Amino acid sequence: MNKTVALWLAVGWAGYAVLPWYAIDDGFFGFAWFDGFPTNIDSAPAILQVMDHGRAWLLPIGLALVAPLAVLWRGGAKPWAATVLMTAGGLGLAYIVAQGFAIGLGGWEFGFIESAFGELGDRQFGMGYGALLVIGAFLFFLTQGLAKRGVINGDAFVVGSIGLVIALIAAFIVFPVASILISAFQDNDENFAPALFFIKLFSRDIWGTDCLTSTLTCGIAWNSLLMATLVGASTTVLGLAFALIATRTGFRAKKILRVLTVLPIVTPPFVIGLAVILLFGRAGSVNTFLEWAFAIEPTRWIYGLPGIWLAQMLAFTPIAFLVLIGVVEGISPSMEEAALTLRADNWRTFTTVSLPLMRPGLANAFLLGFIESLADFGNPLVLGGEFDVLSTSIFFAIVGAQVDQGRAAVLAFVLLAFTLSAFYAQRRWLGRKSYATITGKGDAGLHVRLPKRLTRTIYATALPWAALTAVIYCMIMFGGFVETWGFDHSFTLRHYTEAFSITTGLHGLVWSGAAWNSFWTTLEIAAISAPLTAGIGLLAAYILVRQRFVGKDAFEFGTMLSFAIPGTVIGIGYILAFNVPPIEITGTGIILVVCFVFRNMPVGVRAGIAAMSQIDKSLDEASLTLGATSFATLRKVVMPLLRPAIVAALVFGFVRAMTAISAVIFLVSANYDMATSYILGRVENADYGLAIAYSSVLILVMLAAIILIQGAVGTRRLSRRDTQQFGLEGGAA
Amino acid sequence: MTTGYKAASVQFQGVTKAFGSVVAVRDISFTIEAGSLVTLLGPSGCGKTTTLRLIAGLEMPTSGRILIGDRDVTKLPATDRDVSMVFQSYALFPHMTVLENVAYGLRVSGMAKPEAHAKAEDELALVRLEGFGERLPSELSGGQQQRVAVARALILEPQVLLFDEPLSNLDAKLRRRMREEIHDLQRKLGLTSVYVTHDQEEALAVSDRIIVMNNAVVAQEGSPHELYESPVNVFVADFIGDANLVKAEIKSVNGEIAVVRIGSIERRLPHRGLSPGEVDVAIRPVSIILSNDTSVEGMEGSVLKSTYLGNHIEYTVDSPLGELFVIDYRVDAPLPRGATVSIDLAERGITLVVDES
Numbered sequence A: 001m002n003k004t005v006a007l008w009l010a011v012g013w014a015g016y017a018v019l020p021w022y023a024i025d026d027g028f029f030g031f032a033w034f035d036g037f038p039t040n041i042d043s044a045p046a047i048l049q050v051m052d053h054g055r056a057w058l059l060p061i062g063l064a065l066v067a068p069l070a071v072l073w074r075g076g077a078k079p080w081a082a083t084v085l086m087t088a089g090g091l092g093l094a095y096i097v098a099q100g101f102a103i104g105l106g107g108w109e110f111g112f113i114e115s116a117f118g119e120l121g122d123r124q125f126g127m128g129y130g131a132l133l134v135i136g137a138f139l140f141f142l143t144q145g146l147a148k149r150g151v152i153n154g155d156a157f158v159v160g161s162i163g164l165v166i167a168l169i170a171a172f173i174v175f176p177v178a179s180i181l182i183s184a185f186q187d188n189d190e191n192f193a194p195a196l197f198f199i200k201l202f203s204r205d206i207w208g209t210d211c212l213t214s215t216l217t218c219g220i221a222w223n224s225l226l227m228a229t230l231v232g233a234s235t236t237v238l239g240l241a242f243a244l245i246a247t248r249t250g251f252r253a254k255k256i257l258r259v260l261t262v263l264p265i266v267t268p269p270f271v272i273g274l275a276v277i278l279l280f281g282r283a284g285s286v287n288t289f290l291e292w293a294f295a296i297e298p299t300r301w302i303y304g305l306p307g308i309w310l311a312q313m314l315a316f317t318p319i320a321f322l323v324l325i326g327v328v329e330g331i332s333p334s335m336e337e338a339a340l341t342l343r344a345d346n347w348r349t350f351t352t353v354s355l356p357l358m359r360p361g362l363a364n365a366f367l368l369g370f371i372e373s374l375a376d377f378g379n380p381l382v383l384g385g386e387f388d389v390l391s392t393s394i395f396f397a398i399v400g401a402q403v404d405q406g407r408a409a410v411l412a413f414v415l416l417a418f419t420l421s422a423f424y425a426q427r428r429w430l431g432r433k434s435y436a437t438i439t440g441k442g443d444a445g446l447h448v449r450l451p452k453r454l455t456r457t458i459y460a461t462a463l464p465w466a467a468l469t470a471v472i473y474c475m476i477m478f479g480g481f482v483e484t485w486g487f488d489h490s491f492t493l494r495h496y497t498e499a500f501s502i503t504t505g506l507h508g509l510v511w512s513g514a515a516w517n518s519f520w521t522t523l524e525i526a527a528i529s530a531p532l533t534a535g536i537g538l539l540a541a542y543i544l545v546r547q548r549f550v551g552k553d554a555f556e557f558g559t560m561l562s563f564a565i566p567g568t569v570i571g572i573g574y575i576l577a578f579n580v581p582p583i584e585i586t587g588t589g590i591i592l593v594v595c596f597v598f599r600n601m602p603v604g605v606r607a608g609i610a611a612m613s614q615i616d617k618s619l620d621e622a623s624l625t626l627g628a629t630s631f632a633t634l635r636k637v638v639m640p641l642l643r644p645a646i647v648a649a650l651v652f653g654f655v656r657a658m659t660a661i662s663a664v665i666f667l668v669s670a671n672y673d674m675a676t677s678y679i680l681g682r683v684e685n686a687d688y689g690l691a692i693a694y695s696s697v698l699i700l701v702m703l704a705a706i707i708l709i710q711g712a713v714g715t716r717r718l719s720r721r722d723t724q725q726f727g728l729e730g731g732a733a
Numbered sequence B: 001m002t003t004g005y006k007a008a009s010v011q012f013q014g015v016t017k018a019f020g021s022v023v024a025v026r027d028i029s030f031t032i033e034a035g036s037l038v039t040l041l042g043p044s045g046c047g048k049t050t051t052l053r054l055i056a057g058l059e060m061p062t063s064g065r066i067l068i069g070d071r072d073v074t075k076l077p078a079t080d081r082d083v084s085m086v087f088q089s090y091a092l093f094p095h096m097t098v099l100e101n102v103a104y105g106l107r108v109s110g111m112a113k114p115e116a117h118a119k120a121e122d123e124l125a126l127v128r129l130e131g132f133g134e135r136l137p138s139e140l141s142g143g144q145q146q147r148v149a150v151a152r153a154l155i156l157e158p159q160v161l162l163f164d165e166p167l168s169n170l171d172a173k174l175r176r177r178m179r180e181e182i183h184d185l186q187r188k189l190g191l192t193s194v195y196v197t198h199d200q201e202e203a204l205a206v207s208d209r210i211i212v213m214n215n216a217v218v219a220q221e222g223s224p225h226e227l228y229e230s231p232v233n234v235f236v237a238d239f240i241g242d243a244n245l246v247k248a249e250i251k252s253v254n255g256e257i258a259v260v261r262i263g264s265i266e267r268r269l270p271h272r273g274l275s276p277g278e279v280d281v282a283i284r285p286v287s288i289i290l291s292n293d294t295s296v297e298g299m300e301g302s303v304l305k306s307t308y309l310g311n312h313i314e315y316t317v318d319s320p321l322g323e324l325f326v327i328d329y330r331v332d333a334p335l336p337r338g339a340t341v342s343i344d345l346a347e348r349g350i351t352l353v354v355d356e357s
């Protein structure tokens, strides 16, 4: 125990007395700050900021770091040791946060402090690695103290983990969302203006219903709702059809079906939109053919709701499928057999037993489709035409001709309200009945055959759809090799060389292609964020499944919250929160990593919870009674059994970081451009060839990465007969 | 009874454990002597597992003190207690071989692999599983898995060894054999062992002492013989070996002996501190003697139900004392349903019940 205190004390002092306290402008790991260190005011550690630069407000932090020395000195077993650690950690943490918010780029941030203390005559920048280490030290002093007090059976590792996850969620989810809410109630000069909020909130372009009575368009909120509902419903129906085909029919090409359902997951969503344009756009294949064969005038019908709907259905049906296949498979055959023995025919069995048992799955699938559609940014941007939706309007309120941060915040507020209501409604709807159908006992029965007319219907729906998906992917694969789509269909490698050429220059190889810059950044950011996503997600899952503590429900809500927040909302929240001290990370790669980690963490949490619930708790307890610490237990017993979940979380974290666009578009910078935002830029310039070429390379890279991850993490071996293969199935569910 | 050199006593002092509003264990106190095997016996849900987990440190008491040896371990987490546990589900790590499972406790406490594995081999030999080290738990039968779980718990030579219904997943024959094996091992090594079961026969067979629990409290503690011969209340009497509870009257008390009138029969029983007047007596099913010779003096009753069970017959008899449950080992002359019988009581197997709880 004292070793841990000593360690964190060393970390804390390193942060206070050795490392630069404030963030370094050109990046910490450029090490340009060595020049002039430690006396330079920009790179000085806190202790010198106090002594040489008169920043006396950093002094109390040092005092809070002195107190735990007493614990080290006099032994940690004394009852007062816990109090000292808790007080030092808790007060230190609170003080750092308070001074960070109180003193900003313009001196005092709040008028009332200024009037109390007078003008400060100084200012401070965003916190750097020095501050980060000190915050870490305070956090773990606090949790160590709590553990000594007997919280969670006195398990310091578990208390520390809980503290860490709570701190991260507070900083990177709650704080940005709160920033939006605050910003929504301010005018653009940061004055409190509730009246303006209501004016903006109830404006006609958000809620207008003109389309019902005239040819004008409706408000963007209605547009978004309509689109999300249509997409949610249709992806659920299609997903169910595919799930039934895959599990309940003798359909022979199930493998191909699987591939078709995995591909859209490794495809940036708007790439589908792009392919839809190539197929149905004005100069698209279908129109060209119709004009040539029947002299039908090409139209722009695809731009607007129909196009978005089509593209989103293509993109999100696999998600519905993956949710529903688990549910359809999970229905115990004996329930259906019971219905049959009670004289129900196939049709009645399906409608009165099977279908109602799928209700949670259907609700989940609808909810996911609904939220994904609301949050989708790329497809409405590419295909929207005159049809404005919330996610794109938020973007244009920030980067458009007239920047209106307040309007962006209000729109984000509406969008967030929609998704959270959808979550809430789903909870309410599913809350009352128990749908547990998997008993854990071996179930020898056979699933009831589907009624004939149903089989015919699902084939008639699903197979043409599968064909369309296949065509779309052919377009993506071949589109990159065509000179100009719709006009000149001659074969060319031009797009690939433009994007990915490598030439030999004076100093060896030169990555001269236009795409390399964003490509390497994307790979780097994805490779860094995937393990962090998996790590934090699984740690949170471990805490949720295995530990009991006060406030666990709130903890779970916090970990799942970012799932309900659309990417555009997170994007604007991050800009509002992290553009100014105390955490000033816009324009860095860190903000991208942080954004991906916390946006994708919920999937790690869910995968972890699902997997960990299947591991009997007595295994952990056996390990504990054999003298292993809870950390050793996690490492030696839980982790090896969690391999499938680890793969799922890693794959998902990686793929999502490579395909995401909605939040990313706000956060990229000249130094850190991401593949998706680069491609989208090309699409806006109608440079479809390069965009498609780049997209197909991304898809191949992701498939390769998935295979790599599976190889690296390995499978778990529970008996010699089954070496199970886990892949994407767990990943996107 | 030998006492292992590390074996330690276990002491509960007014321990209560509540889960929210559910009180799983209420203010219980007992002492388990070093080197003895003590059983926690009681119906499902009475708090046995919780008591065991409190000893292991997997739960922390809401109030009260727990001592192992002379050391107060009330706040000590499981990792730091010298207590091992054999779980109801065995809890063998499915991704490790049998040998790795058994060596686990030594490995996490820092012993080098070759040494730990050598000791694990010895331990496997002790439970007669030489040569099974390289298998995975899924490749063993239930009884073998059980023995691996025991070996894994034994290897640390714990101060206290805990068993949570270790035999409940085995079939009846195997259960009997395993219980003998565990008993022998415990005696040989002189381990302090706490054994949870809801099966009274199992408890009687293996225990030095039995702690009977009911509704989160200790109903009675004593040797198997004491519990069977002088249960303090109806619950214990009924739970250990079944009992018929009937009303009776103490006519007089003379020294240690009370003269008790049960229906029309008089018996002389230890008075257990009771004075003349109305009492309850517990009568074992085997202590009720039926005969179809109605001419003998005694009570008269009629057979309501009769169940043939091979080596004995169970009767339900309507009598002036109420409905009685009777076990009769004379299987060659079964009494038919509806037969009128005379009822007599044996000299043994009848106890005055002290309290009503």
Ligand SMILES: Nc1ncnc2c1ncn2[C@@H]1O[C@H](COP(=O)(O)OP(=O)(O)O)[C@@H](O)[C@H]1O
Pocket: B019, B022, B023, B024, B042, B043, B044, B045, B046, B047, B048, B049, B050, B051
């Ligand atoms: N973790 C828990 N949370 C809430 N209630 C519990 C928990 N563990 C046990 N209980 C309750 O405590 C009581 C005693 O449980 P237990 O000790 O497992 O009984 P036994 O092992 O004798 O069957 C039961 O009513 C049970 O529901």
Ligand SMILES: [Mg+2]
Pocket: B045, B048, B049, B050
């Ligand atoms: Mg139990």
